[in-house]
Amino acid sequence: xxxxxxxxxxxxxxxxxxxxxxxxxxxxxxxxxxxxxxxxxxxxxxxxxxxxxxxxxxxxxxxxxxxxxxxxxxxxxxxxxxxxxxxxxxxxxxxxxxxxxxxxxxxxxxxxxxxxxxxxxxxxxxxxxxxxxxxxxxxxxxxxxxxxxxxxxxxxxxxxxxxxxxxxxxxxxxxxxxxxxxxxxxxxxxxxxxxxxxxxxxxxxxxxxxxxxxxxxxxxxxxxxxxxxxxxxxxxxxxxxxxxxxxxxxxxxxxxxxxxx
Amino acid sequence: xxxxxxxxxxxxxxxxxxxxxxxxxxxxxxxxxxxxxxxxxxxxxxxxxxxxxxxxxxxxxxxxxxxxxxxxxxxxxxxxxxxxxxxxxxxxxxxxxxxxxxxxxxxxxxxxxxxxxxxxxxxxxxxxxxxxxxxxxxxxxxxxxxxxxxxxxxxxxxxxxxxxxxxxxxxxxxxxxxxxxxxxxxxxxxxxxxxxxxxxxxxxxxxxxxxxxxxxxxxxxxxxxxxxxxxxxxxxxxxxxxxxxxxx
Numbered sequence: 001x002x003x004x005x006x007x008x009x010x011x012x013x014x015x016x017x018x019x020x021x022x023x024x025x026x027x028x029x030x031x032x033x034x035x036x037x038x039x040x041x042x043x044x045x046x047x048x049x050x051x052x053x054x055x056x057x058x059x060x061x062x063x064x065x066x067x068x069x070x071x072x073x074x075x076x077x078x079x080x081x082x083x084x085x086x087x088x089x090x091x092x093x094x095x096x097x098x099x100x101x102x103x104x105x106x107x108x109x110x111x112x113x114x115x116x117x118x119x120x121x122x123x124x125x126x127x128x129x130x131x132x133x134x135x136x137x138x139x140x141x142x143x144x145x146x147x148x149x150x151x152x153x154x155x156x157x158x159x160x161x162x163x164x165x166x167x168x169x170x171x172x173x174x175x176x177x178x179x180x181x182x183x184x185x186x187x188x189x190x191x192x193x194x195x196x197x198x199x200x201x202x203x204x205x206x207x208x209x210x211x212x213x214x215x216x217x218x219x220x221x222x223x224x225x226x227x228x229x230x231x232x233x234x235x236x237x238x239x240x241x242x243x244x245x246x247x248x249x250x251x252x253x254x255x256x257x258x259x260x261x
Numbered sequence: 262x263x264x265x266x267x268x269x270x271x272x273x274x275x276x277x278x279x280x281x282x283x284x285x286x287x288x289x290x291x292x293x294x295x296x297x298x299x300x301x302x303x304x305x306x307x308x309x310x311x312x313x314x315x316x317x318x319x320x321x322x323x324x325x326x327x328x329x330x331x332x333x334x335x336x337x338x339x340x341x342x343x344x345x346x347x348x349x350x351x352x353x354x355x356x357x358x359x360x361x362x363x364x365x366x367x368x369x370x371x372x373x374x375x376x377x378x379x380x381x382x383x384x385x386x387x388x389x390x391x392x393x394x395x396x397x398x399x400x401x402x403x404x405x406x407x408x409x410x411x412x413x414x415x416x417x418x419x420x421x422x423x424x425x426x427x428x429x430x431x432x433x434x435x436x437x438x439x440x441x442x443x444x445x446x447x448x449x450x451x452x453x454x455x456x457x458x459x460x461x462x463x464x465x466x467x468x469x470x471x472x473x474x475x476x477x478x479x480x481x482x483x484x485x486x487x488x489x490x491x492x493x494x495x496x497x498x499x500x501x502x503x504x505x506x507x508x509x
Contacts, residue, residue: 057415079417090408094430094508103426104416155416 004036004191005070005081005158007056012065013216014051025051027216028065035158036189040202040209042249044256048217049195053163056193057084069159079104083157087164089148091136097123097147098132104155122150126180142173146180153184159191166201178204182229199245203238204231211248214256221248292480300477301485304470310478311466320451320463323379327386328447335391335443339398353399360392364450368457382454382462390447397439401432433508434501441497448490 009031015022026048033039041049054060056067058077066073069081083104091100101122102115110118123132126146136144145165152160166174178201185192196202202209203225211220223245227237276294283293292300305313342349342356368385375381405428413427455464463486470479 059411059415077415077417079415082415084412084415086408086411088406088408090406090412092409092427092430094433103413107413107416107418107422107426151412 004189006035006068007031007033007159007191007193008068009033009052009056010066010068012052012055012062012067014048014055014060014063024216026055026062027218029212029217029219030065031210031219031222033191033193035191038185038192038194038205038207040194040196040206041212042196042199042202042209042245043212043217044214044249044253045197046215046256046259047212047252048215049212050163052212052217053084053161053193053195056159057082057161059084079108079155079157081157082159082161083152083155085145085149085152085160085162085165087167089136089144091144091147091151093136096133096135097128097139097143100136100147101150101154103151118154119150122153123147126150141169142177145169145177149181149184153188157190159193161193163195164197165194167196167198174198174201179230181205186229199242199249200233202245203227203241204233209245211245212252214252214259220252289474289476292477296477297481297484300481304466304478304481307478309473309475310470311461313466316461316463316466319379319461320455323382323451323455323462324386324448326379327383327451328390328444330383330387331390331443331447332394332440334387335394335439336398338391339395340402342395343399343402349399356392356395360396364389365453368454371454372458377458377460379462382451382459382464385454386447386450389450390443393439393442393446395439397436397442398432400439401435402428404435405431430508434505437501437504441494441501444497445490445494448493452486 009029011028011030012026013024013028014026015024029048029052031039031052041052043049051060055062056069056074058074068074069078074082091097092103095103098116098119101119102110102112105115105118120132123129126149128143128146128150131139131143136147139147145168149162149165166177169177182205194202194205206225208222208224210222212218213220223241225241227235231238233239233242280293280295283291283296304310338356342352364385367388368381371381371384371388375384409427409431410423413423418426451462452464455462456468459465459468463482467479467482467486470482
């Protein structure tokens with residue numbers, strides 16, 4: 001059983017060079033994620049939430065500030081501690097579901113037999129039993145994203161970073177995937193950082209929600225979600241929280257829209 | 262099944278038309294299909310023409326050499342320009358411009374550099390086969406989805422592992438297409454080279470028969486070459502289909 005590891009984001013900033021000059025994507029974000037916590041980064045599109053996640057994953061280097069995982073500063077991808085899931089499942093089309101799940105293990109030199117064992121063990125409870133020999137093109141969108149999540153879980157890391165993992169799915173599938181993620185989390189106590197622009201998704205899944213401002217992204221507020229699972233989104237507390245979040249997010253979304261004009 | 266039947270019918274109709282047309286015209290200039298098998302027999306037996314087997318072997322060897330060099334050069338240049346972005350920005354337009362020049366204009370200078378022997382034919386085969394391979398590698402590199410690379414990097418893959426386990430398989434179908442076109446063009450290069458001026462090889466024999474007005478023998482040789490190229494290309498297309506099925 002993995003306990004989950006703490007993440008300390010300490011004053012990180014990031015600028016990108018664009019043809020029309022430098023753009024500040026993230027500006028002085030600080031955030032402490034407790035071990036085993038499920039925290040959502042909620043913000044308008046383009047607010048730099050994916051950049052923050054990329055920095056925690058070691059894929060993006062901050063210009064300023066640092067990030068500590070388990071107390072150690074990160075210098076690049078760290079597949080022993082951090083696994084990532086993206087909006088695009090990014091499955092390898094030439095690999096079966098089983099071999100996709102085994103990809104990370106293959107890189108770290110795990111034997112084929114053991115890879116198979118682990119992958120089957122992950123795919124079965126995800127409702128993908130019987131699909132292990134299928135190629136991504138033969139799977140539905142929801143199945144593909146589940147394979148991608150299984151591929152991340154296969155690394156058995158204390159931290160799971162998810163960048164709008166259900167963003168490309170239809171609403172029903174998204175709700176089911178959310179329920180199912182809560183279930184995974186109940187079984188393995190990982191630290192999960194979840195980027196989303198969906199208020200409902202954030203309320204349904206998280207322990208805490210960090211609301212980000214329009215670009216350049218800063219942390220506007222961090223709210224607790226003191227509700228038991230499974231959550232009814234029409235419960236009065238959830239409705240209150242939704243109103244409160246929307247009031248904050250509305251302001252930022254308007255600013256983001258003005259910024260785009 | 263139906264498609265095969267139709268193909269056979271079309272082929273049969275073409276042969277009948279060809280035969281009918283040839284019989285109505287001057288038999289010295291126009292050769293019907295019925296005259297091809299005996300002509301082929303004569304090509305193999307006659308002493309008027311050089312012994313065919315030696316020339317066929319020489320041509321095959323030239324094609325093999327030309328294709329091997331075209332693939333090696335094409336892969337090298339393609340990956341160099343595709344993976345080193347600055348080099349790519351500098352040289353890719355140049356490559357495209359060179360490709361746009363009708364390659365035959367280079368052949369006289371190749372003959373001057375490499376002489377009348379096999380070397381100039383191989384060089385021409387390399388020149389023709391090189392471009393499709395290079396361009397397919399460049400196109401293939403551009404087609405690798407960025408997400409797949411990010412996924413692999415997030416799992417700790419270094420650049421060599423990304424290349425081997427992500428880029429190569431993701432590029433495979435595009436690259437195989439280019440390799441196949443490259444082979445076809447290397448064959449064209451060698452044969453055209455032999456036709457334009459050589460002392461040996463299949464193209465030379467074809468030219469020789471033509472020069473002696475042995476029209477039936479000439480036509481038989483042309484059909485033989487066409488059949489061989491079709492067979493080669495058929496094998497290539499089977500291989501390409503296999504790779505495409507695998508790489509999705």
